[in-house]
Amino acid sequence: DSGVTQTPKHLITATGQRVTLRCSPRSGDLSVYWYQQSLDQGLQFLIQYYNGEERAKGNILERFSAQQFPDLHSELNLSSLELGDSALYFCASSLGLGRLVPGTGELFFGEGSRLTVL
Amino acid sequence: GIQVEQSPPDLILQEGANSTLRCNFSDSVNNLQWFHQNPWGQLINLFYIPSGTKQNGRLSATTVATERYSLLYISSSQTTDSGVYFCAVGTYKYIFGTGTRLKVLA
Numbered sequence: 001d002s003g004v005t006q007t008p009k010h011l012i013t014a015t016g017q018r019v020t021l022r023c024s025p026r027s028g029d030l031s032v033y034w035y036q037q038s039l040d041q042g043l044q045f046l047i048q049y050y051n052g053e054e055r056a057k058g059n060i061l062e063r064f065s066a067q068q069f070p071d072l073h074s075e076l077n078l079s080s081l082e083l084g085d086s087a088l089y090f091c092a093s094s095l096g097l098g099r100l101v102p103g104t105g106e107l108f109f110g111e112g113s114r115l116t117v118l
Numbered sequence: 119g120i121q122v123e124q125s126p127p128d129l130i131l132q133e134g135a136n137s138t139l140r141c142n143f144s145d146s147v148n149n150l151q152w153f154h155q156n157p158w159g160q161l162i163n164l165f166y167i168p169s170g171t172k173q174n175g176r177l178s179a180t181t182v183a184t185e186r187y188s189l190l191y192i193s194s195s196q197t198t199d200s201g202v203y204f205c206a207v208g209t210y211k212y213i214f215g216t217g218t219r220l221k222v223l224a
Contacts, residue, residue, distance in 0.1 A: 033211065043214040055210060056210060056211040088159055105210070106149070107149075107206070107212060111160055
């Protein structure tokens with residue numbers, strides 16, 4: 001158990017709908033990352049937050065948005081869903097960013113939320 | 119952005135064999151990790167190793183940061199080692215390689 005909690009574990013929905021994925025980081029971790037893994041693909045970086053602020057953005061679609069709340073949990077909102085959005089969405093957390101303080105950038109992943117769009 | 123290449127892309131081994139997986143990256147980084155994604159999709163931390171050498175049981179890893187590569191060694195492989203091995207590198211965000219898909223045959 002990595003200590004990172006993601007809900008829901010599985011989600012089936014229809015095209016055009018909107019869903020929210022939730023992530024609770026490990027206790028004490030300030031940074032949260034979201035990744036998308038489509039079938040048999042690698043992990044694509046979506047977005048990163050540190051202590052409530054957006055720090056880095058990857059290939060995140062405009063239909064997707066995320067935020068990190070004051071209690072440090074994060075939510076990823078996916079709207080106007082398309083068939084191609086079906087994927088495993090991972091959240092990860094780290095203590096820090098690993099730049100100023102070595103070792104604080106180590107990532108710990110949740111078990112993922114498997115989204116199926118029909 | 120940083121480019122991460124892993125080799126080989128696929129590997130099939132007999133149980134008990136040894137293997138070396140390689141990760142090359144294009145820029146200097148503060149963070150480097152190796153993960154194992156098991157057949158159920160879980161991402162398991164293997165090593166956090168931005169430089170140096172670490173060992174954990176049958177697995178060990180070495181990162182030569184100045185030459186921008188890392189190696190993961192698996193010795194006496196077991197069927198439970200099957201899955202995909204990812205290298206991820208970055209300064210403040212992690213970029214994943216495309217992985218090495220390992221299958222260990224009994």
